Amino acid sequence: MSDESLPNEIAGRPLTPTEKRLLCFLLKKADIIKSKAWLDALFVKPMRDGGMGSLRILPEYPDQSFGRRASDLRILDKDGVPVVVSLNLDSMGNPFELDVWKVDFSPVIGLDIESISNI
Template sequence: MSEAEWRLLNCLLVDIMDCEERVKFRDVEVVTMNDGGMGSFALRGACPGLKKLAVEAMSKDSDGTELLISLFCDCSGKPAEVDIWKVDFSPLCVFPDPETLKFLPPIG
């Protein structure tokens, strides 16, 4: 996991997992998802199957384009993937700075 991926994941986990639990994911291997270069990644070792939306946030890429960042957890509640959707479907310029994230209210 790159430093940028870790900083983003760690920030997304703050409200759902304590520090001791979050640190366990620092060295998890990630797989870049086939999303047209928008930056999404999956964590190796996640349970296969249906994923549950855990956290959503908005940010902007360095070119000013809006980003929707979603953290999905697996059936055991562990982080499974971070989906980054750039609203114009163009490739991500840089990973969002966690300090720029605007968290969206939980659904349901």
């Protein structure tokens, strides 16, 4: 997940299978119910975060702003460095961001989602 993917940032893109699994886990953990159709139609926009992989959930609205963190997950990157993935909601309670923070601020290589038994 690197900043090289930013040219599509205006139109957005669908979630990768790993991103979809992470988002489903975080939605379930936050007791937020979204349909499979919503998830399949979802588009995201990579955020400028130094290659850690944070995503803005589309569509964006003019007055949309951060509301609160709904849930988070601690997971290891493939290099063994811890990563925190958070689902943030906007001020209206809608999914807003999938925030990815690698604790050493280096780019994410690949999240080891297989190490989490309930994802």
